[in-house]
Amino acid sequence: MASGRMGGPSAPPVRRDPYEVLxxxxxSSDQDIKAAYRKLALKYHPDKNASDPEASELFKEVAxxxxxxxxxxxxxxxxxxxxxxxxxxxxxxxxxxxxxxxVNTMFAALFSxxxxxxxxxxxxxxxxxxxxxxxxxxxxxxxxSVTEKVDKQSAHxxxxxxxxxxxxxxxxxxxxxxxxxxxxxxxFEQEANGGYDLALQEDSExxxxxxxxxxxxxxxxxxxxxxxxxxxxxxxxxxxxxxKRLEGLQPCEVSELKPGTxxxxxxxxxxxxxxxxxxxxxxxxxxxxxxxxxxxxxxxxLAKRDALRQFEIEYRKALTLFQEVTNxxxxxKQSVDELLKQRDNILSSFTIHRSVTxxxxxxxxxxxxxxxxxRFGSPNGSLDVKNKLNKKKWFNLNLNRSDRKG
Numbered sequence: 001m002a003s004g005r006m007g008g009p010s011a012p013p014v015r016r017d018p019y020e021v022l023x024x025x026x027x028s029s030d031q032d033i034k035a036a037y038r039k040l041a042l043k044y045h046p047d048k049n050a051s052d053p054e055a056s057e058l059f060k061e062v063a064x065x066x067x068x069x070x071x072x073x074x075x076x077x078x079x080x081x082x083x084x085x086x087x088x089x090x091x092x093x094x095x096x097x098x099x100x101x102x103v104n105t106m107f108a109a110l111f112s113x114x115x116x117x118x119x120x121x122x123x124x125x126x127x128x129x130x131x132x133x134x135x136x137x138x139x140x141x142x143x144x145s146v147t148e149k150v151d152k153q154s155a156h157x158x159x160x161x162x163x164x165x166x167x168x169x170x171x172x173x174x175x176x177x178x179x180x181x182x183x184x185x186x187x188f189e190q191e192a193n194g195g196y197d198l199a200l201q202e203d204s205e206x207x208x209x210x211x212x213x214x215x216x217x218x219x220x221x222x223x224x225x226x227x228x229x230x231x232x233x234x235x236x237x238x239x240x241x242x243x244k245r246l247e248g249l250q251p252c253e254v255s256e257l258k259p260g261t262x263x264x265x266x267x268x269x270x271x272x273x274x275x276x277x278x279x280x281x282x283x284x285x286x287x288x289x290x291x292x293x294x295x296x297x298x299x300x301x302l303a304k305r306d307a308l309r310q311f312e313i314e315y316r317k318a319l320t321l322f323q324e325v326t327n328x329x330x331x332x333k334q335s336v337d338e339l340l341k342q343r344d345n346i347l348s349s350f351t352i353h354r355s356v357t358x359x360x361x362x363x364x365x366x367x368x369x370x371x372x373x374x375r376f377g378s379p380n381g382s383l384d385v386k387n388k389l390n391k392k393k394w395f396n397l398n399l400n401r402s403d404r405k406g
Contacts, residue, residue, distance in 0.1 A: 018066075021065040034253075040062045041063065044062060126267065138159070146158070148279075152273060157188075159264075166283045167259045173185070175204070175279045176212045181211060182203075182268075184201055184203055185279075187262070219255065223301075243308055243312040
């Protein structure tokens with residue numbers, strides 16, 4: 001659950017080690033990192049430090065660090081290559097709507113309406129009231145449902161009490177909105193001082209004609225699908241959308257509940273108006289077959305995810321080889337086309353040269369004049385030529401004489 005201000009997805013100018021910022025070690029558990037973040041986020045939250053610009057910058061740094069360490073893939077990349085792993089991409093950060101002015105809230109709502117995913121976080125006021133234990137908790141018996149309307153950036157708290165049998169069977173808590181309101185379903189753990197600390201959070205998603213969010217506590221590792229994992233990588237490489245799709249399956253921090261009362265809350269996540277919702281808590285005993293199928297299918301998905309990681313390596317190698325072969329094919333095709341073009345030009349030039357030579361009466365031409373046919377056409381060719389020359393001479397003489405008489 002990362003937090004941020006509007007327009008703050010970029011890293012701080014001077015970047016410190018995220019582990020140092022959150023005051024945790026590089027082998028800290030996800031739960032330790034989350035607890036450290038919550039503590040520092042509340043300490044430096046803009047709502048509490050409106051007149052302290054330094055606190056605002058520290059809040060951004062804390063949020064930026066948590067956005068890396070809270071994501072298993074980003075944490076792995078950072079551990080392997082440091083900040084260089086993120087040089088070509090931004091880090092997703094969430095927006096605290098309670099810290100935005102009316103104009104920024106309006107723009108955020110507009111982008112959300114246009115389909116641009118806007119991640120939001122819970123206001124510091126709600127978290128502080130929960131930690132102090134000053135919130136009002138309404139009972140939500142197992143098997144019942146409650147329909148309410150919660151104001152924006154506010155929360156309704158519910159207590160779900162379960163016995164040994166229900167705890168052993170597991171429970172499901174779900175929230176739906178028939179008018180497609182945006183909300184968050186929250187689960188709080190009780191602190192020694194009587195307050196409540198946020199442990200789990202699920203954002204509502206549009207499913208058919210409703211928006212919905214649910215939490216499952218089934219005595220085996222339950223996973224949730226984080227659709228924003230590697231979103232930027234997918235945008236740069238559409239093929240990554242397939243290979244990274246299953247990377248969004250992340251284990252929930254809490255997989256079972258003990259007998260007793262557990263605190264859930266519905267948080268209004270709309271930009272301008274309240275959220276109408278229905279919340280209900282169910283015992284998973286009546287869904288025993290369904291839970292077994294869920295356990296089986298998630299096991300298959302995890303196996304498929306591991307297989308896809310290996311297949312992606314093989315695919316990338318094959319794709320690189322294919323591109324090399326394709327480039328060579330194009331080069332060879334271009335080379336063959338060029339050679340054939342040169343050959344056609346040479347043949348064309350040769351043909352045009354012969355035609356011009358014939359029409360100019362070259363002595364070396366194979367075509368013969370009529371006199372040459374007469375000279376070489378028969379054995380008596382020389383006699384025939386002599387007779388014709390005499391006739392021509394006689395004809396010319398007559399013409400000359402006639403001219404003279406005239």
